[in-house]
Amino acid sequence: MSVEPQQEAPPTEPRQDERSLDRPWGVLAVAGIAQMLVMLDSTVVNVALPSIGSDIHAGAQALQWAISGYVLTYGSLLLLGGRLADVRGRRAMFLTGIAIFTLASCAAGLAGNGVTLVASRIAQGVGTAVLSAAALSIIVATYRSERQMKIALTVWSGLGVVGAAIGVIIGGAIVEYISWRWVFLINLPIGIALSLAALRTVAPMERRADTPAPSLRLPTAVLVTAALCCISYAFIDMQQGFGQAAPWVFLVVGLAVMAFVIRAERHAADPLLPLFLMKVKTYALACFGMVMAATLLLGSIYLGSNYFQQAAGLTPLETGFAMLPLCLGSLISAFGIPRLAGRIGMPKIYLCGVAVQLVCSVALAAITWSTTTAPPVGVVIAVMGLYGLGLPSMFVPLYTFGAAEIPEQHSGTGSGLLNTFNEAGAGMGLAIVAPIAAYIGTHQQATGTSQPVADAHGIGAAWIALSVCALIAGIIATAIVRVFRPAAAREV
Numbered sequence: 001m002s003v004e005p006q007q008e009a010p011p012t013e014p015r016q017d018e019r020s021l022d023r024p025w026g027v028l029a030v031a032g033i034a035q036m037l038v039m040l041d042s043t044v045v046n047v048a049l050p051s052i053g054s055d056i057h058a059g060a061q062a063l064q065w066a067i068s069g070y071v072l073t074y075g076s077l078l079l080l081g082g083r084l085a086d087v088r089g090r091r092a093m094f095l096t097g098i099a100i101f102t103l104a105s106c107a108a109g110l111a112g113n114g115v116t117l118v119a120s121r122i123a124q125g126v127g128t129a130v131l132s133a134a135a136l137s138i139i140v141a142t143y144r145s146e147r148q149m150k151i152a153l154t155v156w157s158g159l160g161v162v163g164a165a166i167g168v169i170i171g172g173a174i175v176e177y178i179s180w181r182w183v184f185l186i187n188l189p190i191g192i193a194l195s196l197a198a199l200r201t202v203a204p205m206e207r208r209a210d211t212p213a214p215s216l217r218l219p220t221a222v223l224v225t226a227a228l229c230c231i232s233y234a235f236i237d238m239q240q241g242f243g244q245a246a247p248w249v250f251l252v253v254g255l256a257v258m259a260f261v262i263r264a265e266r267h268a269a270d271p272l273l274p275l276f277l278m279k280v281k282t283y284a285l286a287c288f289g290m291v292m293a294a295t296l297l298l299g300s301i302y303l304g305s306n307y308f309q310q311a312a313g314l315t316p317l318e319t320g321f322a323m324l325p326l327c328l329g330s331l332i333s334a335f336g337i338p339r340l341a342g343r344i345g346m347p348k349i350y351l352c353g354v355a356v357q358l359v360c361s362v363a364l365a366a367i368t369w370s371t372t373t374a375p376p377v378g379v380v381i382a383v384m385g386l387y388g389l390g391l392p393s394m395f396v397p398l399y400t401f402g403a404a405e406i407p408e409q410h411s412g413t414g415s416g417l418l419n420t421f422n423e424a425g426a427g428m429g430l431a432i433v434a435p436i437a438a439y440i441g442t443h444q445q446a447t448g449t450s451q452p453v454a455d456a457h458g459i460g461a462a463w464i465a466l467s468v469c470a471l472i473a474g475i476i477a478t479a480i481v482r483v484f485r486p487a488a489a490r491e492v
Contacts (some may be wrong), residue, residue, distance in 0.1 A: 026201035027142050031135040032100070032156050034194055036163035037187065038132050041124065042070070042298070043106075043167030044427070046305050046317040048180040052117070055180065062114030066121050068236040071430075073125030074132075075423035076229040080221045081133035082416020083272055087216050089205040090138045094198055097131025100124075102191030109184035120184075127180040136415035138202055141408050150400060151338065153248065157399040158334030161392045164297060168305055172320025220272045223261050228420065230254030236429035239434035274413045277405060285480050286402030287352070287421040292473035293394040294425025296357050299433045299466050300326075303459050304384055306437065308369065311456040312377045322381050329388025337396050346397040347484040351477040353393025358470035360387040361463055368459030371453055396475070401480065432469070433462035 049063045058066075087095045104127055108120035136156065143152040174182050190373065234251035237244065265271045277283045308319040333353075340349060363383050367376060399418070406414030441458030445451055 008179055014252055014272050017336050023142050023148065023202070026197070027138060028152050028155055029192060030197045030201055031094075031138050032159040033133055033190075034094070034135045035156055036159040037190060037194075038128050038135075039160045039163035040167040040170065041128065041187070042074075043164050043301055044171040044183055045070075045121075046302070047168055047309075047319055048175050048183045050316070051180040051310065056111060056113055058114035062118055064239075065118045066114075068239075069118050069122040070125040070128070071423070071427055072229065072232045072236060073122050074128045075232040075420065075427055076225050077126060077129035077243040078133050078420045078423060079228065079272070079416045080225050080411065082137060082412035082414070082419075083129040083216060083221060084130060085134040085137045085412030085416075087411065087412075090134050090141060091198060091202045091204050093130055093412075094134040094138060094202065096194055097127050097129070097134055098191050098195050098198070100127030101131055102127075102195075105184045105187035105191070107208055109181040110295065117397055132419055133412060133416040136419060137411040139206075140403050140406050140411040142202075144408065146404075149404060150341070153400045153403050154334075154338055154341075154396050157395045158330075158337070158392045161297065161330050161395050162327065162334060164301065165323070165330045165388060165391070167408040168301060168323045168328060169320035172316040172318070176317035195227065215270060217270070217272045220261060220265070220268075223257055224272060227254045227257035227261065230257070233422070235424075235431040238431040241435045241439065272413065274406075274410050274417060276444060277410075277414055280405045281482070281483050282401045283405040283418075285476055285483065286398045286419060287400045287481070289394070289473060289476045290402070290418065290421040291425035291428065292469050292476065293391075294422045294434065295392070295400060295429035295469045296361075296466060296473065297429070298426040298471070299429035299462070300361075300384075300387060302430055303364075303378075303433055303437065303462055303466070307380060307456065308377070309461045310458065311368075311371075311452045313452065315376075322377065323384070325385030326388035328392050329385045333389045334392040334396065337392060345480045345484065346400055347477075349393050350397035351474075351481055353390040353397075354470060354473045354477045356386065356390030356393065358467060358474060360384075360390065361467040361470050365460050365463035365467055366454045367460075368463060371460070373453070379438065397480075429466075429469075432465050436465055437462040 045067060049066065052066070053060075053063050081093065081097070101124055104120050104123035108117055108124065111117040111120055139152050139156055140149075142338060143149045171183055174186070178404065195415070230250045231254035234247040234254065237250065239245035262273065262275065265273045265275055278287070294374070301323075304323055305319055308322045309312045309316070312322075314322060337349060360383055364380065367379055367383065402418045406418075437455075437458040439458070440461045441455045444454035444457055449457070
């Protein structure tokens with residue numbers, strides 16, 4: 001009786017357990033396009049505001065809240081959106097977010113007055129919060145192998161940066177050639193297509209029989225949302241200036257409520273806030289780095305758009321084309337990061353991205369502040385293009401560091417917390433640059449300086465503030481490099 005020797009598998013064939021972790025890329029395509037749409041809507045409305053105001057006779061306050069209302073609800077509801085994804089299912093909440101966002105976009109596109117527009121934008125922010133938290137949660141839960149997760153997070157975060165950058169370009173073209181209403185109405189066919197694609201590619205969340213379903217914990221969720229709402233409103237109100245008492249009161253109240261919730265959550269068996277993640281150095285540093293990265297992104301787009309329209313007197317379409325090099329720089333960087341990461345690693349890519357932001361911020365501050373006659377538009381466009389190279393070089397590594405530490409069962413709340421820091425940075429960026437630019441510009445006009453030069457000087461002062469933010473980001477980047485250095489030495 002003889003025994004046949006077993007054939008060994010070829011050495012090139014992957015093990016079954018590794019191969020089983022691989023997932024198709026259709027899920028990434030759906031979640032990535034959704035994130036690009038979310039970030040695009042954060043900036044696309046900026047160049048359309050003058051046309052909207054003249055068409056529906058909306059006042060300055062209504063136009064401001066068309067932007068601020070979206071930011072307020074988006075930033076305040078991200079954590080709740082992440083919890084809903086964990087409790088009710090990631091695909092279900094993704095589809096719910098798309099539905100709310102799409103319907104609200106249609107209402108905004110058909111608005112006949114400022115009240116309807118602002119209400120629609122607030123509803124858009126609600127849908128965006130649910131959609132964005134669910135999208136990142138889907139990616140974190142779907143791509144669990146290290147190779148696929150790095151690729152997925154690179155694509156997802158890169159598309160988000162590109163969406164924010166091209167928003168101004170698309171908005172200018174639509175306003176110039178069609179109508180401002182299509183800035184919103186274009187979301188209808190995109191939303192329908194995304195919903196159908198999600199139904200085909202994203203699997204419903206399956207919970208193990210031995211794993212109890214988490215509760216929504218509504219009282220705590222309401223407190224967290226209220227705290228974030230107060231903090232977001234404070235940043236929005238600070239755009240009018242730092243001398244008012246109201247924003248500081250809202251900021252203190254929001255921080256106090258959040259401190260109370262954090263203290264209570266430390267002993268909760270099923271916490272709404274995944275505070276245990278903040279004990280992981282890479283996740284905590286990624287969150288704080290995200291604040292500075294979003295500050296630099298939204299602050300630069302705001303200053304660039306205002307410089308080209310107010311100081312240089314360009315039309316919305318011309319402003320869009322002037323911002324094109326920023327978008328192209330972001331595209332080049334986003335596509336080059338995966339190859340470069342294999343050579344120098346994500347931590348050094350992040351450090352290089354921050355260095356580019358710092359150098360360009362200082363250069364733009366010097367160029368715009370030294371303007372005495374006609375603004376140097378061409379030079380500013382060129383430097384903004386270089387600035388764009390650094391944007392994905394910050395966001396892609398930060399999302400990679402943070403999302404890699406999130407357990408699958410906490411993918412919704414972990415992703416929501418990471419995105420909340422991102423959105424806090426966006427609000428903080430506008431709160432920093434808007435009042436500085438407005439105050440310096442108004443003060444110089446009162447002393448006899450011409451309007452274009454005064455506006456250029458105000459924007460230059462705001463670029464100085466962003467340079468300080470870039471310096472803080474550099475300190476965070478240095479800390480991240482030091483955290484990863486011992487791990488790299490062990491691998492060698």
